[in-house]
Amino acid sequence: MTEILHIDWTRCDGRGLCTELLPTVLVRDDWGYPLALQATNGNRSNPAISPGNIEAAREAVHLCPKLALSLVPEQAKPRQ
Amino acid sequence: MTIQEAVGPAVDTLRGSAGTYQLFAAGSNAGLAEHEQAFGPLSLAAIDAGFMSVLGESGLTGRGGAAFSSWRKVAATAQGRGAALLPAKPVVIANGAEGEPLSFKDKTLLAHAPHLVIDGLLIAGRAVSASLLYIYTTPAAMPVVEAAVAERRDARKIKVVQAPETFISGEASAVVNSIATGVALPLDNRRRLSAAGLKGRPTLVLNVETLAHVALIARHGSGWFRAAGSERDPGTRLVSISGQGAGQVLEVEGDARLCDVLSSAGVDLSTVGAVLVGGYHGRWVRDLECRLSPSGPGENVINPGAGVLHILPARDCGLEATARILDYLARASAKQCGPCMFGLPAMARVLSAIAYGDRNPRLVLELERLTKLVGGRGACHHPDGTARLVSSALEMFAEDMKAHLLGTCTRETRSAI
Ligand code: SF4
Ligand code: SF4
Numbered sequence: 111m112t113e114i115l116h117i118d119w120t121r122c123d124g125r126g127l128c129t130e131l132l133p134t135v136l137v138r139d140d141w142g143y144p145l146a147l148q149a150t151n152g153n154r155s156n157p158a159i160s161p162g163n164i165e166a167a168r169e170a171v172h173l174c175p176k177l178a179l180s181l182v183p184e185q186a187k188p189r190q
Numbered sequence: 191m192t193i194q195e196a197v198g199p200a201v202d203t204l205r206g207s208a209g210t211y212q213l214f215a216a217g218s219n220a221g222l223a224e225h226e227q228a229f230g231p232l233s234l235a236a237i238d239a240g241f242m243s244v245l246g247e248s249g250l251t252g253r254g255g256a257a258f259s260s261w262r263k264v265a266a267t268a269q270g271r272g273a274a275l276l277p278a279k280p281v282v283i284a285n286g287a288e289g290e291p292l293s294f295k296d297k298t299l300l301a302h303a304p305h306l307v308i309d310g311l312l313i314a315g316r317a318v319s320a321s322l323l324y325i326y327t328t329p330a331a332m333p334v335v336e337a338a339v340a341e342r343r344d345a346r347k348i349k350v351v352q353a354p355e356t357f358i359s360g361e362a363s364a365v366v367n368s369i370a371t372g373v374a375l376p377l378d379n380r381r382r383l384s385a386a387g388l389k390g391r392p393t394l395v396l397n398v399e400t401l402a403h404v405a406l407i408a409r410h411g412s413g414w415f416r417a418a419g420s421e422r423d424p425g426t427r428l429v430s431i432s433g434q435g436a437g438q439v440l441e442v443e444g445d446a447r448l449c450d451v452l453s454s455a456g457v458d459l460s461t462v463g464a465v466l467v468g469g470y471h472g473r474w475v476r477d478l479e480c481r482l483s484p485s486g487p488g489e490n491v492i493n494p495g496a497g498v499l500h501i502l503p504a505r506d507c508g509l510e511a512t513a514r515i516l517d518y519l520a521r522a523s524a525k526q527c528g529p530c531m532f533g534l535p536a537m538a539r540v541l542s543a544i545a546y547g548d549r550n551p552r553l554v555l556e557l558e559r560l561t562k563l564v565g566g567r568g569a570c571h572h573p574d575g576t577a578r579l580v581s582s583a584l585e586m587f588a589e590d591m592k593a594h595l596l597g598t599c600t601r602e603t604r605s606a607i
Contacts, residue, residue, distance in 0.1 A: 118378040119527030139563055140536070143528040153566040154516045 113181045114156045115167055117144060123177035128170040128179060135163055158184065212418075212426055212499050213402050213441055215378065218302055219334075222341045225305035229409060232309045233252050234344065237316045237408060242268070245317075248413035249424040254285060254360065254397030255471070255486035255496040260404070263394060268318045268385040270392030271398045279321035280392040283369065284311045284401050286327035286335075287353035287360030290469040291518070295428035298439045299332040303402060304338035308345050310401025318394060323348045326365050327398075328355055357522035359472070361570045362395040364524075365385075375524045376570035395497075399428055419444025423483035427494065431455045433466075433501030437578035442482070448492070449478040451499065462587055463504035470493030471575025472513050473582035474508060507599060509590050512583040513538070519576045532571045533564035537580060549595050558584065 115135070124142040135157050139145040146157035159167045159181065171179045216228035245261040267280050270296050284307055289298040300307060307325070315323045324490055327335055329352055339345045351369050353359045359374040366387045368374035387393025396404075403425060407415050416424040423444030429451060431438045438455050448467070465476045472495050473487065482494040502511055520534035540557045543550075561580050564573040584591065593599040 116493055117567075117571070119529070119567065120376070122528060124528045139529060139533075143532075143567070145529075145563070145567070155566045155568075166512040180546050 112158050112184045113162075113164065114150060114158050114184055115170070116156050116180045116182050118178045118180070119155070122174075123175040123176055123178075125165070125175070127173055127175065131166050131170045131173070132163060135159065135167070202398075211263075211487060212525060213299060213306060213399070213428065214302055216303060216305070220303055220305065220559060221290075222305055222338070225303070227380070229306070229309075232312065232344075232405070234312055234316055237313050239317075239417065241313070241317050241408065244412050245407060248403075248407045248415040249412075250400065250403050250407060250415065251484055252397055253399035253427055253496065254289070254404070255468070257493065257495075260396065260598055262397070263384070264314060264317055267394040270382075270384040270386075271465050277357060278389075278391040279483065280318045280394060281322040281324070281388045282311060282315045282318065282320045283388070283393065283395045284323075284327075285360055285362070285364055285365055286325060286331060286398040287365065287374075288496075289355070289357040289360045290471075290496060290498060291357070292432055292466070292500045293430045294437060295430045295439045297328065297331050297496055298430075299399055299402060299428065300327060301334050304335050305342070306402040306405045308342065308348065309405035309408070310396075310398075310403070311327050311515050312344060313404055314394060314396060316590055318392070320394070321347075322388070322391070322514050324369060325350045325398075326353050326369060327351075328353050339533040356524075357519070358572060359523050360571065361572075363570065365395050376572075378569050393476075396533075420483070420591045422485050427482075427497050429482075429494065429497040429499050431457070431499045432601075433500070434461070434503065445481050445483045448475065448480050448482060448499070450591075451482065452478065452501070456591055461504055462501055462509055463506060466500040466502065466511075467492045469497065469500070470499035470519055471571070472498060473578060474502075474512070474586040475582075476586055493522045498547060507545070507590060508583060508587040509541070509594060509599075510545040512579065512587070513541045516541050516576065516580060517540055519572070519579070523572060527568040527573075529564050529567035533560060533567075533573065534576055536560050537564070537576070539581065541583075544591070547594070547597070549597055551595050553596075554584070554591060563580045 126138050126142050129136040129138050129144050133156040141176040150158045216224045250260040280410045286296050311323055325335055339348050344598050354374050358364055361376045363377040364374045367377055370388055383393045419425050425444050426441050429440050434457055442451050464476050467475050475492050480490045480492050483491050484493050516538045520538040523534050525531045532535050538558045540553050544553050561577045565577045
């Protein structure tokens, strides 16, 4: 099952640790906040994580200083 | 824009579709007696699990903007209790925050028909076996709502809570946050309110107009509701019309044509340049033949959102009007989420530069780039709604944009927003 990396925008402060750990998934936008390189269903906020990136994504979840990241199963779509 | 009196227009200026009033049938400032005389008393005991299917058949959608199927929301909350041994009892909140500056239909409804909203809240509460009921509303509507609640024995468990007058205060998770903590800011959207909202309980947030329709559907049935409107957009909705003359609230049939709605409000169609449909998170429209239905946008259909219709006079500049709104929206960001906090002001700066005479052609590309950049990147829909407005302005006012870049815009600036 694909997992998506959910970014809690109310917490993220954009210092960009996650973009360093996941350079093929996230880049920094104009202000340093993580931006999905590829949109998942038109959404550049919650990128799908491929199996090759899952370890790095877990690390990002653990290391994010703001506890802004979480991995969620793809079905659990965020609230509309 | 003539800023609406806090309580909204008097009922004699409110008109229903084809001359019939439904939501305002009890007249101006209706008290409990007038309410019961017009609609008959509420028999709450008759509301059981079967009401869910009546609501489903009615096809009622939310009138607060998002237009979700109301019964699905109610059903999700009823199920949100889960299978625990001692399931938490749900909470139902009547949302009357109406933070959208161009909307005043909810204030008007609460001022004139508060008992219909209370009925709807009691019915929804019973349908999901709620133990806590709230009405969340602006300071201006508080006295009327509190008086109406005090008038009724059956409304004793309803708490009336004041909403701050901010653009974002009516977003569903901001409503929950406000009641719980006094901070009317949206919560991260991983949390589902139907499962864990206020105090961790399944929470149902319904717009006050939606609840008024619920009260009528409970009395008259789904067939009665569907007699107005169309298959894809049954029932009626309230619209707030502004931008020309005094603000008006009208009750119109679902799927109504925009030109018909404007004509019945007495608007001279030849003076209309464009109409902002759906408010600050909505879209600019020029085709007045289009229909107002949540199934839009599509061929000749536009989503009315919370029912805002704001007229831009033909002589006014749409780019400047949009620049002013965008400036407001940038300031209205709750400044929790980076892309919203920085992206919206950046967009506003670029559009203002274009609107006020900077002729650098790259500004348009920059605005398009920023608009894409903020999409989907916030805890609430504020960035998306803002992006929607800007995209529609770029599309509808493409000619004006060219004129601006050539320095030949001849419209009057200082539009009325
Ligand atoms: S590591 Fe956390 S706080 Fe830092 S940019 Fe990424 S999500 Fe935001
Ligand atoms: S997206 Fe913007 S308005 Fe919405 S919660 Fe985040 S900062 Fe606030």
